[in-house]
Amino acid sequence: MDKEAELKETGTVTGIYRELEHWNVNKGDKTIHAKRMPGFFRTIKNYTQSLYLLFFLVPYLRWNGKQAILFDITNSQFHFFNLTVLPQDIWMLSLLLLLLAMVLFAVTSVASRAFCGYFCFQTAWTDWFVWLENKIEGNPQARRKLDAAPWNAEKIWKKSIKHFIWILISLFTGISFSVWFVDAYGYWNDLVHFRLPLVGWVTLLTFLFGTYIMAGLLREQVCMWMCPYARIQGVMTDSQTILPAYDFRRGEPRGKLQRKAVEAGGAQGDCIDCFQCVQVCPTGVDIRDGQQLGCITCGLCLDACDSIMDKVGKPRGLIRYASLDELEGKPAKKLYQHPRTWVYIGIILIAFGGIVYGLTHLGSVVLKVIPERQPMYVSMSDGSIQNKYELKVLNKTDSDVRVAVTAEGGVIDQVIIGAEKPLLARHGRSTSFTIFVRAPGRNIKMAVTPIEFRIQSVDDPLIAAEYKTKFNGPSFDLGLIK
Ligand code: SF4
Ligand code: SF4
Incomplete structure (x- = not known):
């Protein structure tokens, strides 16, 4: 039975998913030049990623003449404003890590890889690097053209300036990471006088090259093939998990917009095969092929498709955050009907209670x-x-x-x-x-x-x-x- 017939027969989403071998799987053999489009989810992503400003700025905050937040590894102390946590209280750090892991698991079970799409440092840094690339080299079409062009003065200049700024950001990332662990102003003084200890240089260079390679060169390949979270997320999600999903029932059979055929009650679905959803995807995924490992749940394809639906006068939501059950017409479970989520919430509350107890009984x-x-x-x-x-x-x-x-x-x-x-x-x-x-x-x-x-x-x-x-x-x- 072919897939179209299978859809008619079974009416299920899984019935129309294409065979794996027909998918356009991003193997990293070509550079993804994603288009940037404004939209609701792009705005949310910009806001959530801007939280990383705290990563760069907080170490310079002073409190009573000292660094307000400092992971003082040399003296085995953690300073948080007036509070000093010594190794004896390190169990609280374990509880904090447990709490963060459980929050991640709970979010994943409800909304798939929302962390990846909106909060992950890899996707955030990559997004900024691509934004810069867009400013220097032009839109995706211009970038592809520049990549294919022979090395001339314009190409050398544009590529040089781009990589130079990427390296500067990578260097600043390494410095910003380091100053969470040593006095920030003292670190700058040692850095400009080339007096950093060996461990300081190793940390700085590791972050410099790590950021440059992972955010500038490897980009989405890190999410697809290197990140362990991408591999284990499958065990945390189920058919009730909300994720960016293409509404097969509504979209298929896809085809170029043929107004006359549609007006005549033709069989064409709402997908006009414009590829906008694919062109904006930072990982090169075609979400119409179904849920894939490369999807980081960023919602940018929703923005793209909604803008197309607005233009062709169709309702928004052809691609939307939805569970597979919802797309198949099955009743959606309420949040409190997910036992797994309750287990995560229970562990989160216990860990949170332990941390609060620890902080309130810490004493000077x-x-x-x-x-x-x-x-x-x-x-x-x-x-x-x-x-x-x-x-x-x-x-x-x-x-x-x-x-x-x-x-x-x-x-x-x-x-x-x-x-x-x-x-x-x-x-x-x-x-x-x-x-x-x-x-x-x-x-x-x-x-x-x-x-x-x-x-x-x-x-x-x-x-x-x-x-x-x-x-x-x-x-x-x-x-x-x-
Ligand atoms: S953006 Fe929407 S209409 Fe265009 S190809 Fe993607 S799903 Fe189809
Ligand atoms: S398929 Fe959509 S939600 Fe998934 S990564 Fe691509 S743009 Fe983001």
């Missing part, structure tokens, strides 16, 4: 108290009992803090020895102190008495931490202690 200082085990206590000549403790004060702020040590609970009339003056906790690390607690033997009623230590900054009372532990006393000869 963390106290840990380790009682001496050998011996657990010492009997003094005056009949008092003394315990030895190691105080570990982790100071997460970016300045040294002087802390006073007190204790609650414990034994009546106990005294703390070794913390008569405030202790100096160095910033960004853990500082250890040894202290003693001495208590009159006659006041000790239990072999183990709960005691809670508290440290508090003498300069900022809000910087404080507590730790519960034990005061050990004699267990068998309590009655002998006077």
Whole structure:
């Protein structure tokens, strides 16, 4: 049965999909020169991609005289305005990565590769590079002509200026990536004086060449053949997932516009075979062949087709965001009817809750108290009992803090020895102190008495931490202690 007959017979979308071998699969053997057209989805794409301005600008934001957001790998710290996250709190970063992965999965299960089309750095950088190419070399037709032309002065000039600007953007991308990890102004100073460390040069050159090659030369080939996300997205989508889809029922049989035939009630579908949808596609996909690996869900073909439908006086939406079930006339499920989406949302909420808990319980200082085990206590000549403790004060702020040590609970009339003056906790690390607690033997009623230590900054009372532990006393000869 041929495909046309199959469509009539089955009325299904799958029934009209062409055989794979007939598809125009982009194998990278020719450069895609996509046409740029204004439209609703192009505008959205411009806005979402402009979020990458934050990537370039945020590292220069200062807060209290320091870089507001800094992944300080050298000192194993992450600074976020007033907050400093040390390696001890790195579990929050794991939760953040889990949350981002689940958001990506949830979005994919609902709207396919919307991330690729609107937010991915590869497609964003490629889009900007192609925009520049369009400005320098002209529209797709002019670019194809220039590619085929012999090397003359005009071609050398245009190609040189294009590649020069691409390299400049790639260089700035490498610099912008690097300054998330070191002080931005210090980095520029080291860069212009050629004083970057080896790792700095390696990072910069890797990003320079990586950006230039991937966004300028490989472009859509990265999305089609190199990106692992493109490979695994198939397991996250189903026939209810919304994606750019060509309405076969409405569009076929396609053919050049023949007004007379249409007016006479001819069998022509709404697709006038103008190829605008293919010409604007940044990955060279013909969406009329059905959903394909190369489609990054950018919606640019929707804009193109809608503009054609406007011109020929047909309703918009011949290509539209729709699920395959919807195109086949099956009832669409509501969002809450997708169990998989609920699983993703559940994991997102748990990860988000963990991060919020972590941030709200982070504290500026963390106290840990380790009682001496050998011996657990010492009997003094005056009949008092003394315990030895190691105080570990982790100071997460970016300045040294002087802390006073007190204790609650414990034994009546106990005294703390070794913390008569405030202790100096160095910033960004853990500082250890040894202290003693001495208590009159006659006041000790239990072999183990709960005691809670508290440290508090003498300069900022809000910087404080507590730790519960034990005061050990004699267990068998309590009655002998006077
Ligand atoms: S833009 Fe629309 S009408 Fe033109 S070829 Fe594509 S689907 Fe057909
Ligand atoms: S087929 Fe349409 S939605 Fe898919 S990548 Fe091409 S232009 Fe974007």
